[in-house]
Amino acid sequence: MTAKEASVARFAAMGTRVELHLFGCDDPEVLDAARAAILAVEDALTIHRPSPTTALNAALSGGGSAIVDDPLLFDALLAVDALWQATGGLFDPSFGRWSALGLDRTTRSASAALPLSLDFGGFGKGFALDRAVAALRAAGVTSALLSAGESSIAVIGQHPLGGGWPFAVPHPEDAGAWLVELELADASLSISSTIGAGAAKPGRAAMVRPTDGTIVSAPATAIAVAATGAEAEALSTALLVADASAADRLRAADPDRRFLFPHAAPVGAERALEHTA
Amino acid sequence: MTDDEFALSRRTFLDRVLLASAGVGMSAAAPWAAFAADDIAKGPRVRIGVIGTGDRGRTLIQNLNKTRNCTVAALCDPFEPHMTKARAYVPANTPIFTDHRAMLDARQVDAVVIATPLDLHARHTMDALDAGYPVFCEKAMARTIADCTAMVTRARQRGKLLQIGHQRLFNPTYLNALKRAQAGEIGAITQIRASWHRNRSWRRALPPGGTEREINWRLYRDRSAGLMTELATHQLQVTNWFMGGLPTRVMGSGSICFWKDGRDVYDQVALIYDYSDGRKVIYTSMLNNARYGCEEQIQGSKGTIEPELGRIYKEVQPAAVPALAKMRTDVQAGRKNTVPIGGATWFPELPITTPGDSLGWGEYDETMLQFEGFGEAVRSGKEVPGLLAQAYHASVASLLGEQAIDEGKALAWPTDLLTF
Secondary structure, three states: OOOOOEEEEEEEEOOEEEEEEEEOOOOHHHHHHHHHHHHHHHHHHOOOOOOHHHHHHHHHOOOOEEEOOOHHHHHHHHHHHHHHHHOOOOOOOOOOOHHHEEEEOOOOEEEEOOOOOOOOOHHHHHHHHHHHHHHHHHOOOOEEEEEEOOOEEEEEOOOOOOOOEEEEEEOOOOOOOEEEEEEEOOEEEEEEEOOOOOOOOOOOOOOEOOOOOOEOOOOEEEEEEEOOHHHHHHHHHHHHHOOHHHHHHHHHOOOOOEEEEEOOOOOOOOOOOOOOO | OOHHHHHHHHHHHHHHHHHHHOOOOHHHHOHHHHHHHOOOOOOOOEEEEEEOOOHHHHHHHHHHHHOOOEEEEEEEOOOHHHHHHHHOOOOOOOOEEOOHHHHHHHOOOOEEEEOOOHHHHHHHHHHHHHOOOOEEEEOOOOOOHHHHHHHHHHHHHHOOOEEEEOHHHHOHHHHHHHHHHHOOOOOOEEEEEEEEEOOOOOOOOOOOOOOHHHHOHHHOOOOOOOHHHHHHHHHHHHHHHHHOOOOOEEEEEEEOOOOOOOOOOOOEEEEEEEOHHHOEEEEEEEOOOOOOOEEEEEEEOOEEEEOOOOEEEEOOOOOOOHHHHHHHHHHHOOOOOOEEOOOOOOOOOOOOOOOOEEOOOOOOOHHHHHHHHHHHHHHHOOOOOOHHHHHHHHHHHHHHHHHHHHHOOOEEOOOOOOOO
């Protein structure tokens, strides 16, 4: 089978590098639309410069309320709310205070019963990839791979040579060893780890347990596959911060798409030998 | 260095200045450079009387001795230990004076170089201009903005040349940096972060016969604005130059934070100068940490220039993810291989430690060159173009910064300044 035509965009966004690989489409305007979708999410959700999120944080940090004018931010809040519930509160970008946040769909407002602030973190990357995927689908793209920092992946359709997109997640400390192999189609992948090349970088935000505010320090990697990037990000985060029983429950709901590797486990196998602590 | 070697390095230096100052926009941005580096007219050397023979004055004397068109013809300083050191650099029969008026009245010089404490610049300059002499005065111009303005006004009234020492204007590395910035290599310049950090008290030991106020004049507000006039002035000239304009306002803070030794000038300052279109200069100076030294970090959308280090840096763009690049190659070759993909490895928000590229053309003797320019200006009666405006605005910026610190509020750029 011959390779389809491809086009690619590489750029910095959301504090990392983003790559968009399209197959069967070389229209630069399509790539531009996907890129614009990602940058729009960054503009809405960043807390590293003034944004709708920092404005909302200013209101919520005093336990107040605010109309959320930015549609991307309000959509993100609704998505987080659903995922917070789906993970039993383990995914919580408000550091354990999401239950104090009220969202009113009618007035498109947010109110906080307790002072809180939001840091969307990796969720933002998944959410942004979802928007880019939507833009690409709308433009007729049927085969594409999108990466945000190599820890957030989305694929559209099948691999250009047919079948699923084959991925292998390397062990973060053991070169040449893989934690798991996966084949994806029309799906998103998120990888969260407390160790490895990126985890020790200065300025990297620690993973915080919403249950007690402690930092996850045990060496572990969580991997989640889901229909959307937002869901995959929420699940990989939830798996990493969960205690053993909660992690088991999350995994049991979809064992072929949710993995947790404590790094005391054996490595080097083609398939994961142990998925939970 | 032999005379031949010196002549060769001088020629190389001048060629570099000429090359750096040529090009689109450079004749407007640095009109003085080509003027000063041009061939020297034949004729008798310009006889210079130097007022002030302290550390800076003696440095200037040594640079005057290197020029092709100036000679030190008189020295003036009431402080004997300084005069004794200065005489080592001039012929033994060079006339010496303890009073600047006596030197002016003696009519043995063609022009005057002033390297006295800051609070004396205005008086010495006015006296020399009134006596009919062209004047080269060290930066900063004067202790007050009003005196800076008065010096320029007096020079204009007397029809006499006034030049202020700002050696970076003649430094080929700076000229080349400006040329590359103007060519768009670092994109639109939106911020310059300038600093001059030292880790020493700035206090001079008192020689026999020396008084605290005379020797350590930089430490007292009635004589100097301290860091602002003695250090920041250099860099504010550079920032105005690279911004291609003047500040619109300044705000700042200062303190005597570490050297609580009786001085009354700040030993630490931090200021923000606003320029048009939201552009900013962030300036800091301190005297108890030298890690970041002296530098102007000229930051544009495509890169950064650090002229003191002589480096230019391109903005780092994310490199291709190797595994995804291989995936593309595989697909194009009809191969379907597993794509290893893991955690993030690229963090653009960390400080970049790439070495950058050399701007080239390390400094040579820009202080000498500005004197050759002064000498030619004295000979021709035509000032070196553009210099005085640069110096005037740099001094105003430094003094306005001091005022903003003192008053604890943002101050707008004055509207009653002279025009050039």
